[in-house]
Amino acid sequence: MHGLVHEMGGSVSAEHGVGRLKVGDLERFGDPAGLVAMRAIKVALDRNGIMNPGAVLRADP
Secondary structure (H helix, E strand, C coil), rough: CHHHHHHHHCCCCCCCCCCCHHHHHHHHHHHHHHHHHHHHHHHHCCCCCCCCCCCCCCCCC
């Protein structure tokens, strides 16, 4: 289903967020540049990786 949604320009998650359950889907279907930006922001705000680790972005991609 996610492949079809992606082909049609949809997103893995919308108003309900990604959380821990859809991290793999976000990595597979998300915009690579957007993921790089998200990781950079996460590191800038949470250098020790203690704020909600593993949610939205894996600790070690």
